[in-house]
Amino acid sequence: MEPVTAADVDAAHARIRGHVRRTPVLAIDPTDLGLADGPAMQAKLDVLQPTGSFKARGAVSLLTAWDVPDAGVVAASGGNFGLAIAWAARRLGHRATIVVPATSPAEKIDPIRALGAEVVVVDGYYAAAAQEARRRVAEGGALLAHAYDQPPVVAGQGTATRELLEEVGVDTVLVACGGGGLLAGAVAAADDRARIVAVETTGTPTLHAALAAGEPVDVEVSGVAASALGAARIGEHAWAIRGSLATTLLVEDADVTDAQARLWRAARIVAEPAGAVALAALTSGCYVPAPDERVGILVCGANTDPGSVVRPSTT
Amino acid sequence: MEPVTAADVDAAHARIRGHVRRTPVLAIDPTDLGLADGPAMQAKLDVLQPTGSFKARGAVSLLTAWDVPDAGVVAASGGNFGLAIAWAARRLGHRATIVVPATSPAEKIDPIRALGAEVVVVDGYYAAAAQEARRRVAEGGALLAHAYDQPPVVAGQGTATRELLEEVGVDTVLVACGGGGLLAGAVAAADDRARIVAVETTGTPTLHAALAAGEPVDVEVSGVAASALGAARIGEHAWAIRGSLATTLLVEDADVTDAQARLWRAARIVAEPAGAVALAALTSGCYVPAPDERVGILVCGANTDPGSVVRPSTT
Numbered sequence: 001m002e003p004v005t006a007a008d009v010d011a012a013h014a015r016i017r018g019h020v021r022r023t024p025v026l027a028i029d030p031t032d033l034g035l036a037d038g039p040a041m042q043a044k045l046d047v048l049q050p051t052g053s054f055k056a057r058g059a060v061s062l063l064t065a066w067d068v069p070d071a072g073v074v075a076a077s078g079g080n081f082g083l084a085i086a087w088a089a090r091r092l093g094h095r096a097t098i099v100v101p102a103t104s105p106a107e108k109i110d111p112i113r114a115l116g117a118e119v120v121v122v123d124g125y126y127a128a129a130a131q132e133a134r135r136r137v138a139e140g141g142a143l144l145a146h147a148y149d150q151p152p153v154v155a156g157q158g159t160a161t162r163e164l165l166e167e168v169g170v171d172t173v174l175v176a177c178g179g180g181g182l183l184a185g186a187v188a189a190a191d192d193r194a195r196i197v198a199v200e201t202t203g204t205p206t207l208h209a210a211l212a213a214g215e216p217v218d219v220e221v222s223g224v225a226a227s228a229l230g231a232a233r234i235g236e237h238a239w240a241i242r243g244s245l246a247t248t249l250l251v252e253d254a255d256v257t258d259a260q261a262r263l264w265r266a267a268r269i270v271a272e273p274a275g276a277v278a279l280a281a282l283t284s285g286c287y288v289p290a291p292d293e294r295v296g297i298l299v300c301g302a303n304t305d306p307g308s309v310v311r312p313s314t315t
Numbered sequence: 316m317e318p319v320t321a322a323d324v325d326a327a328h329a330r331i332r333g334h335v336r337r338t339p340v341l342a343i344d345p346t347d348l349g350l351a352d353g354p355a356m357q358a359k360l361d362v363l364q365p366t367g368s369f370k371a372r373g374a375v376s377l378l379t380a381w382d383v384p385d386a387g388v389v390a391a392s393g394g395n396f397g398l399a400i401a402w403a404a405r406r407l408g409h410r411a412t413i414v415v416p417a418t419s420p421a422e423k424i425d426p427i428r429a430l431g432a433e434v435v436v437v438d439g440y441y442a443a444a445a446q447e448a449r450r451r452v453a454e455g456g457a458l459l460a461h462a463y464d465q466p467p468v469v470a471g472q473g474t475a476t477r478e479l480l481e482e483v484g485v486d487t488v489l490v491a492c493g494g495g496g497l498l499a500g501a502v503a504a505a506d507d508r509a510r511i512v513a514v515e516t517t518g519t520p521t522l523h524a525a526l527a528a529g530e531p532v533d534v535e536v537s538g539v540a541a542s543a544l545g546a547a548r549i550g551e552h553a554w555a556i557r558g559s560l561a562t563t564l565l566v567e568d569a570d571v572t573d574a575q576a577r578l579w580r581a582a583r584i585v586a587e588p589a590g591a592v593a594l595a596a597l598t599s600g601c602y603v604p605a606p607d608e609r610v611g612i613l614v615c616g617a618n619t620d621p622g623s624v625v626r627p628s629t630t
Contacts, residue, residue: 021582024339026363048341052583267336268367268617270585302583307622 001236004151004184006191009158012057015064016156019091020056023048023160025167025296032266033283041282042296044164047271053228053301054160054182055084055147060092061156062145068094071142076126076133078104079228080303081147086117097142099133101125108227108303126232148181149235158185160298161196170194170296172246174287176277177207178229180238182300187241194296195246199281201225201273202250206234211242224253228274228301251277255284260309263299270309275301316551319466319499321506324473327372330379331471334406335371338363338475340482340611347581348598356597357611359479362586368543368616369475369497370399370462375407376471377460383409386457391441391448393419395543395618396462401432412457414448416440423542423618441547463496464550473500475613476511485509485611487561489602491592492522493544495553497615502556509611510561514596516540516588517565521549526557539568543589543616566592570599575624578614585624590616 027040046054059081063073072095075085082098089096096117100109101124113119122132137144146153160182161173172195177183186196198207203223210216216239221230242248256273259280263269271279278297281287289295342355361369374396378388387410390400397413404411411432415424416439428434437447452459461468475497476488487510492498501511513522518538525531531554536545557563571588574595578584586594593612596602604610 021341024341024360026336026339032365045339048582048584050347050581264621266365267363268585268621269363270583270621305622306579306583306585306624307620309621 001240002151003240004154004158004188004237006188008151008155009162009185009189012061012065012152012155013159013162016057016060016159019060019088021049022163025164026267028266033262035283038289039292039294042164042168042170042294044160044296044298045269046160046298046300047269047275047302051080051083051087052303053080053084053275054157054298055080056087057159058153058156058181059084059088059145062150062152063088063092063094065152066143068143069141071140072096073145074099074133074136074142075145075147076129077147078108078129080301082112083303085145086112086115090116097136099129099136101129126230148179148231149237154181154184154237155188156185157182158189160300161186161189164296164298165190165193168296170294172197172289172293173296173298174199174278174281175298176229176274176300177238178204178274179231179235180207181235182298184235184237184241186298187244196244197246197281197287198248199278200248200250201229201256201277202252204229205250206231207238207242207248208250210234210239211248224256224273225277228272229277249281249286251280251284251286255280255286259283264309269299270302270304270306271299272301272304275299316555317466318555319469319473319503319552321503323466323470324477324500324504327376327380327467327470328474328477331372331375331474334375334403336364337478340479341582343581348577350598353604354607354609357479357483357485357609359475359611359613360584361475361613361615362584362590362617366395366398366402367618368395368399368590369472369613370395371402372474373468373471373496374399374403374460377465377467378403378407378409380467381458383458384456386455387411388460389414389448389451389457390460390462391444392462393423393444395616397427400460401427401430405431412451414444414451416444441545463494463546464552469496469499469552470503471500472497473504475615476501476504479611479613480505480509483611485609487512487604487608488611488613489514489593489596490613491544491589491615492553493519493589494546494550495522496550497613499550499552499556501613502559511559512561512596512602513563514593515563515565516544516571516592517567519544520565521546522553522557522563523565525549525554526563539571539588540592543587544592564596564601566595566599566601570595570601574598579624584614585617585619585621586614587616587619590614
């Protein structure tokens with residue numbers, strides 16, 4: 001497997017410009033988050049991306065890098081990636097088929113359908129959806145889109161970190177990790193110009209489990225971030241860059257919901273749990289920056305009931 | 316009354332820097348808002364300001380322009396301005412007394428108290444609170460802070476428009492109007508470099524009522540924006556700049572809640588009703604830009620239950 005490079009991220013950035021947003025970076029004083037005084041935290045607000053998450057980057061990057069046949073693109077995802085592929089396909093004039101497990105709630109599926117994608121519901125969980133997606137690709141010649149392990153997807157996700165580093169000087173970037181596409185992209189984009197720290201929840205520890213086992217292994221995921229960081233195992237691309245990470249951290253679900261609430265109070269930004277995982281490493285005290293360390297954070301998704309950031313979610 | 320000038324806005328901008336945030340400007344395609352294709356709308360996201368609204372600008376501007384006696388600052392407001400004065404006073408090391416009418420809900424008062432301000436609750440409505448604030452100022456020598464009619468407050472609010480125009484080229488800026496501090500500041504900041512359009516709701520038409528009467532008159536306010544745009548009459552500063560406005564528009568409450576929902580869907584931004592009034596002029600079709608017209612919009616407050624932007628509020 002060829003690793004994704006900074007040049008790949010640059011090329012992805014040129015392709016997706018004009019389709020996705022260059023999202024703003026907001027400086028937030030640590031004291032506004034209830035932390036000790038220090039340099040402002042630089043929050044890259046990819047929550048403001050079309051479809052509400054960074055996945056729009058990877059989706060457009062993929063569909064502009066690889067040929068999309070007349071049969072279109074097929075993805076297995078009842079979440080942010082499925083929504084992003086449906087959106088990108090419509091924008092670029094391609095057919096899209098999104099295979100979702102029957103366990104996906106209607107509020108996740110309806111927006112995908114509203115974007116004109118064909119939604120195929122299959123019994124069972126994500127694995128069943130993934131199998132059906134592969135079957136359809138094999139049968140019909142469509143392009144298979146993978147949420148975190150295709151080079152153009154990883155390079156596309158890397159553009160978030162690229163833009164952050166282009167805009168502000170930071171020493172360290174905290175990045176949430178599920179399948180690891182955003183993380184592998186961040187390492188490629190940083191290209192040793194900033195330290196990259198991976199953050200997982202204790203319920204979705206694909207990278208930690210792989211590091212413990214010495215190789216990617218399946219994990220039973222659970223908890224508040226499971227719907228968005230719920231890859232069963234770390235991707236090949238993220239596994240390949242493990243040696244380039246400054247460190248890998250675990251946060252608890254309660255740290256994540258606390259980070260969501262603090263972010264709302266400090267700056268009226270809504271983040272879904274997975275979108276606040278990186279911030280949670282800071283607000284929970286799990287990651288303690290050095291006195292002068294400038295920290296960047298990818299706030300990477302907002303696809304939740306916005307009311308849930310100020311009161312406990314019922315789900 | 317001396318009108319506030321662009322130079323006053325420049326001076327306010329220099330004073331408030333380092334205290335309030337330079338909020339980002341986000342380009343949003345009209346199609347993402349369900350509108351016909353055209354130039355991107357430039358949304359100035361003052362929802363991300365400390366205390367959740369542009370009022371933080373005017374509050375810091377006032378407390379850095381005028382001498383604050385040991386007795387501190389007094390303001391009558393159970394809403395965004397009271398919160399902003401409490402926040403600015405704490406930040407700048409002053410005492411703050413916020414007089415609120417007994418009709419103010421606890422969720423508005425508690426955050427003011429949490430910032431260390433003394434909260435005085437008086438029976439009756441806003442007029443009673445304003446009277447008690449003046450009484451305290453006369454008795455104790457504190458500085459009276461007025462939500463929209465003191466020159467440093469108007470100049471401070473103008474910095475939002477100043478930053479917008481500095482950052483992007485726009486032909487027109489849509490601005491919500493209640494007491495008119497943000498509006499008068501926008502006219503001063505634009506200084507004929509952009510057309511300024513005032514937008515009110517049918518339930519809070521202080522400017523329209525004044526224009527109809529030929530002078531500022533009291534209005535009985537109601538509707539979704541009343542808590543934040545609920546000044547009973549247009550301020551002297553806003554009245555003075557009426558001749559510089561490109562036009563003045565009225566939107567319905569339903570247009571406002573629709574704009575809130577569209578903004579969430581398009582960019583995962585939470586705006587309170589008053590914060591979405593300017594946008595509502597565009598999304599309702601009340602304001603139709605020329606084909607090449609570049610429109611800027613002040614999205615100026617987010618102090619609402621964030622869940623209310625996706626489902627009808629119960630209040």
